[in-house]
Amino acid sequence: MSPIIEPGPEGGFAIGKIDQLLNLARKNSLWYLLFGTACCAIELMQTGGPRTDADRLGMVFRATPRQSDVLILAGTITYKMSSRIRMLYEQMAEPKYVIAMGSCANTGGLFQESYSVVSGGDLFLPVDVYIPGCPPRPEALLEGLMLIQQKLEREPWLKKAWSGTPNQSDPWLKPRG
Amino acid sequence: MAFDLAMVLGFWIVSFLALLVFLLFGKLIRPNVPLPVKSSSYECGERPIGPGWFSFNNRFYLIALVFVVFDVEIALVAPVVVVFRDMLAKDMGWLVFAEIFIFLAILFVALIYVWSRGDLRWHQDIPDPTCKPFEIGTKEVNQ
Amino acid sequence: MEELSRNIVEALGLNPFWEQVFYALAIIVVAVVVFMAALTIAGLLTYLERRVAGRIQSRVGPNRVGPLGLLQWLADGLKLVMKEDLIPACADRPMFRLAPYAVVVGVFAAFVSVPFGQLLIAADLNVGIIYLLAITSLVSVGVLMSGWASNNKWSLLGGIRSAAQIVSYEVPSALSILSVVLLAGTLSMQGIIQAQGGQEYHAEFWARGGWPWNWFIFHNPFAFIAFFLYFTAAVAEGNRTPFDLPEAESELVSGYNTEYSGMRFAGFFLGEFANIYLMSAVATTLFFGGWQIPGILPEEQASSWSLQLMGLLIFVFKAAIGCFVVIWLRWTLPRLRVDQLMGLCYKYLVPFAFICLGGNAVYILLIKAGSTFDWIVHGAMTLFGFALVVYFFVRVTHHIRLVKDRVDFDILSRGTKKPFDPAVQTRRYGRHRKGARALEITGQQGKEIG
């Protein structure tokens, strides 16, 4: 169990008022990277579109990784693409989060057996939230984004910022302690 | 007026310091995790080809060149324009008008000259590809 | 401000040293207050932009932080402060760090001579308007600096585009400003505002300052055109659509600020929005009568604080409309290509600006200020302006009628409509309540976790 999100008064971190304030700001200004590879990208577009309107919750897209907080793996990831995505992820400024959107990004989905598709974004990136669906409807993506909000609401921010540890949840395949 | 000028200087200094303060304050509450890949320069996810500094298209330069001259012209005309109403009251309006007019007219000539010479044009229009008509049922394609 | 502080100094009877300290303190206080005001304005503008964009695109826009989402900009700002401050490895570090300063100083230092009211001006410079023109050229240096220092191709391209654009559009904007200076006979911002009625025609109520027909935009046809030239050029100088090539998302990723993150990026961002306000404020000052209240003389206005406040509100309101128009343009128009951009400047704007300057000169040479014909021209131009607005609204109603009542169509196509059952629970968002506040609910859901 990741200690970061372990909530509640018992056992978890006491979250200071300052942390709460800072996290409130962070939570309401999640900027996602404008990046999609396949079908799910269309739903990503629709999420920013008028019906769902992620902007309501303060989520806007940015074109450059330097200014984005969330990387949404929207769509199939091929091997040719994976190194580029890794690079984009690396180039994002802390704090950063990753959402795997759709079956392809979760596990490779229907292309799992294909020779050129990575079987899951978590094989090369620390994914925070997995959204099932093929494609997940915009509201589902929004829900995933809200889970990220919940997650960072609970982070002991100052402690993290001062300790200088990269914000990486452990890749799923690695043993969890 | 001294006060006004001091105020201007004060604004310069304050706005400079303000950003500095914000950045310093931010130092307290932001992480700093430099990694080599992270600070590589962004190029759409690719590794950059060639240096980031390059020699660019010099048309920008030509245009800036011309416009700096016009900038200068504004510096010259402004004081004259300011006194235009004064002079009008002194019934010397036509003199001022003539002066500005001649000055601007000469510069306008410069603009027209550069324009008509095509020096400011960017796009050497690509010659029209010779388009052959293609109609279903005719036979003159690719021959 | 100067008079005010002098009065205080005299009242306190300070010795020369303390006098100096007092002046310095006064300057710093004023500067900080104006800076904060400008910051707030810029922040609110980012909010306004998103809200207006939302409404234009039949969305809602940010509405969760604070009442109506009004605090959204604070959240964004705070988050940007908290974001890691990245400097690319091969960047020119000192330059990279300095560039945002140039932009911020260039924009905020210009606020020193923005006349918010008869007395509410930090420094009424004699060369106010030229000072504004001049100091904003720091922005182009800052942008060029950021582009060069980033060592990134997109940034450099964006920076160069931006600088070339600012340099060249300075000419038409300055020329159309000179048209107004010609009419006003002064470079001072307050002077220009007061020249728009009030000075020469004290007698009649309808001839005093503040009425639309006294504004310089309706002074004569050339001034009318000059306004549009100025506005176009100013939009271009502010790098806004349709002239936003330096940060054209679809071409240059994010332009000169591609490599910037966190607070430094916020510097550019705020600079851009403050610049929008600045240009609207200048347009208000030059063409729309500034803070003047219709039918009230400037001297009267100076005498009462309530009138001052009203003037301030009028000014802010007019400038806000300008900002709205800029935002509205941004969300409507496509952008030009770079050669068309330059072509527009030297083929259309500069010649027209020359003609406007000449035309204005001829106008005031031939037609005596305050003569009947002068008034007829003012009146006719005002009517013309309003006719344009009315025609515009006719088009707007046409468009509304065209697709009227069909916007609600969505729900229809969602298939059979089941009766609403308030007890239905969605997975994580608790009991569904009609119109429940988001923050409340998201606040509660924390307890459910774990």
Added chain:
Amino acid sequence: MIEPTDNNPQRSELVLNMGPHHPSTHGVLRFVVYTDGEIMRRAQPDIGYLHRGIEKIAENKTYPGYMPFTDRINYLEAMFCNQAYAIAIEKILGITPPERAEFLRVIACELNRIASHQVTLGCIAMDLGAFTPFVYLLREREKINDMMEALCGNRLTHNYMRIGGVSADLDDTWLGNLEGFLDHFELILEEFTSLIVYNEILVKRLADVAVICAADAVGYGLVGPNLRASGVNWDCRRDLGYSVYPQLEFDVPLGRGERGTVGDCFERFVVRVEEMKQSCRILRQCLRKLPDGEIQAKVPKMIKAPKAEVYSCVEGARGELGVYVVADGTTKPYRVKWRTGSFSAMSIVEAISRGLMIADLVAVIATLDVIAPETDR
């Protein structure tokens, strides 16, 4: 014609990577742009970032089981991929779907065509800097998505058609909704026209840019709206007369050189707008003519195709969408090859991009309507 890559550019030449993560290369295309800062010497496309091996996967799937995969060939026009594949297998098996099913297919396809063009036109506008038209079209598309969801259960990856028919029937409410939508959408198109289509900036950006003449268009294998914008009067729906299209009446919009040259970017833009109108027309006729009856022909439970091969094509939103199926007498296809419009459209980019500006490249990609899953499959 096309020179091989050299990785040692001249000193004064700037080599720009446009993509794979670049806002204007919707999806994951990449261009290596050789430029002097503004004017391109060459733009070399690099594709394959979304190569998912759909053709290889087919070899391990049963005939009906491959249907969902065809949705992903081109997610913007999933119906057409369904249809092309279904027609191919039906040809091999010698099945004719019932007429109602054919009409349902046409309805679904034409709706899908509108949805696809909405994204395309929106993206053109967005890439040229106008974000709002894009959002308006997304809004309208959302309605089509809703209808699709009501019809076949999913918004994007429909998996609607089956070999020998379609998976679900529709009812009168749905048809009523469709009619309402058409009434609405025709007006929206009118509004869209006044919003952006003849907007002078847009026209100036697109007209006379990247002219593709008819012979080139045919030679490079351009299809669909791109081909018609170049003035070639060809439409598979009309000229090959598959499905029930012969019973329907519609025009085929052609490039006319309205504001520039025939075959320029603006023509490609306008042709698509016109096509949406024609699709509305077709849909209205379908509403009138929709017959009653079965929606699924008799198909054996275990489909075993005889040894045969077939190339079948439909007129998709990006033009001729063909599938070449080699059957070897088992329950699985031996080889499937997809022929897509974007692939050939992409191959012409390098040839026409010479001497254009970077901003024009964006317009070219957008108006050629290149999308990654089609080029890469």
Added chain:
Amino acid sequence: MTLVDLIFYLVAVITVASAAYAVFTRNIVRAVFSLLGTFLGVAALYGFLSADFIAVIQILVYVGGILVLMLFAVMLTSNIETTSSSNRSGGWFLGLLAGTSILIILGTLALKTPWKQTEPSAYSPTTASLGHELLGGALLPFELLSIVLLGVVIGGVVIARFGRKESDT
């Protein structure tokens, strides 16, 4: 020393320091950028000298025009290697010598000469009087300047195009 003096010295130091950096740095782009400090500093000095219009024009023309132009020129003609390494010609020692001696001479001249000074008048706006002057005594040079500028536009463009033929395809 009063506060005003303090600010004066601050400005003076910034002016001279950034000029010195521009002269002695090896990196030409940074040299040009550091001129920004000099130009702004000189503008501020003009302000101290009550020449408001000139100060503003200094910013407008130097910062907004010449500086940008120089930056363009540098970026246009140099790449990363040459920007950081080009400096110092052979007469480096000689130049420094000349510079120092000139500084000594001029400095002594400036500081030691008993200048006939009048107490400066109060700060007052200069624009209008400048305008009148331009319409009066300086009318001819004013008009002549327009011819010069005409020449500059044409000449600049022609010269810049001079090298075109061979490198442009």
Added chain:
Amino acid sequence: MGALSSYFSAVGRTIATLGDGLAVTFSYLFRKPVTLQYPDRTVEPLISTLPERSRGILEIDIDVCTGCTMCAKQCPIDCIHVEVVKDPETNQRMLTRFDIDIAKCMFCGLCVESCPASGLRHSHEFEGAMSDVARLMLHFVDKPLPVAKPPKKDEPVQTKPKGSIVREMLRDPWARTRKSKPKAEECGDIG
């Protein structure tokens, strides 16, 4: 004159077309936004407005499953795992495992079409984001249970309300582990 008139007509055209475009966008300020403010400010819960056929997350009402494994066979990508074991004592066929990997499923509906018992269906649930991908492998069988009888023709099958099963399974997005497939001991001495 041709050049001059085209110069001015370009200006005129620009103003006219831009103005009309501006009128369109301006008119939207007076129209209602179409946004459905998911999750909380909608007229009714979004999920209840979804059309009947909407393909959400798969769920199986295990009580009506006949254990015919048709669904597993039909799924093109094998994301349904069904294990049926014959209890040697009672000769009763027992379901020991019914897992659906919704992290892999492509929501195509082929399995649902093939299910004879209509126990397998697409719910309308779409809120399934999880912090642990393993949690997206849904286990519908906790301990071995006998399969249901195949329904008679035209006999309506009673099932639990749509969505009620998976919603429970996916309620907690942050849980990382859970009891999975029944352990061999729990399955008694079968198999």
Added chain:
Amino acid sequence: MNPDQLHKRLQEGLGIEIEWSEGPVDPFYLIPSDFWVKAGLFVRDATDLSFEFLRSLCGVDYPDEKSILVVAHLFSYQHKMPLVLKTKIDRDQPKIESLASVWPAACWHERETYDLLGVVFTGNPDLRRILLPEDWVGHPLRKDYQPPNQYHGIPTTRPVVDCDGEQL
């Protein structure tokens, strides 16, 4: 022109015997690989054929017959008829002349065939991998293709892991 006539016309034009099949569905003509480009030129330029549109070009692998069939789908807009040309090449030494000079569209189709099947097209101006990364090993559309175990450190198979975290 019906398939039979087409066959005659082809034989006449190229001056060789051409195998063909009326096929259960689509007829095709098997061109000897030496005549590949010649046939292309002929069907493009002959006015009564004028197949100026290359729909698609692909390869089919037949490991049993030790051969790869290269298939070109052509279409004539003027006569509204399709044509399928095939040629058989050796599977171990797949080499054939490029059609890029006949139809520019062929260039990319050939690159794709090269990438996925390993057929070398001599004379293609830009014969590189097009869909797969440059450093990819093997040609996936061959029937005996075995995907690698890992690519740049990313495993190509996903271990099935149950919720408890234990590998199954």
Added chain:
Amino acid sequence: MSTIGLQHYLFISALLFSLGIVCVLTRRHAVAILIGIELILNSASLNMIAFSRFGQGNIQGSVFVLFIIVLAAAEAVVALAMILALQKRMKTIEVDKTNSLKG
């Protein structure tokens, strides 16, 4: 009250002037030479203004400076145009490598 007098300005101006001279003499990058020239012109202008303020207090100094600024800009434009041409022709803008202006 202020102790700042003419000398201060003159001294600053002298500093700028000698820096300009050093720049012109020691550097071979054409733009650097231009920098030197601009410094010299700035110092001259500063002198003018200072004298006009502490001297007779007339406006001629300002007019002259205005002209200087304009001419400085003009000179910069031409010089930079030449640099550009030079670079195109000679592929270098190190002035001591370009002995002749012939192309």
